[in-house]
Amino acid sequence: MESSLLCTMSEPQFERLMINRPQLALKFLKALSDQLKEREDQLEQCALHGLRKRVLHLLSTLSAKFGVIQDGYALIDLPLSHQEIANMIGASREAVSSVMSELAKEGVVKTSRLSVQLAVTILEENIPRNSTH
Known part of the structure; x- marks a missing residue:
């Protein structure tokens, strides 16, 4: 602020x-x-898309805008709770928490209190492309 x-x-x-x-x-x-x-x-x-894809897309978008690359991960330089992620993608906090736990077990994300890091390899796969319709 x-x-x-x-x-x-x-x-x-x-x-x-x-x-x-x-x-x-x-x-x-x-x-x-x-x-x-x-x-x-x-x-x-x-x-x-399903919830997992929506979470990855959101994290990729936020990483592209606000991410700082550190040790193979993009640290999203914003305080993010599971509830805030859920609000942004139209899901429940419980469902987002479950997906985030799966992604953490797979090494795709690292989470700590109000911070999220996304693996750069995932970021590159899911980076939103600027396209014209």
């Missing part, structure tokens, strides 16, 4: 800002587009 300053503006003010600052407008559109792509990927995972 860090200190933040939030400001509000009316819709007409926002529109003027976007018109007067086209580079800012492009960055804003890119950020929105990236978020939509992430949501589309999440929905696809939920609709088409």
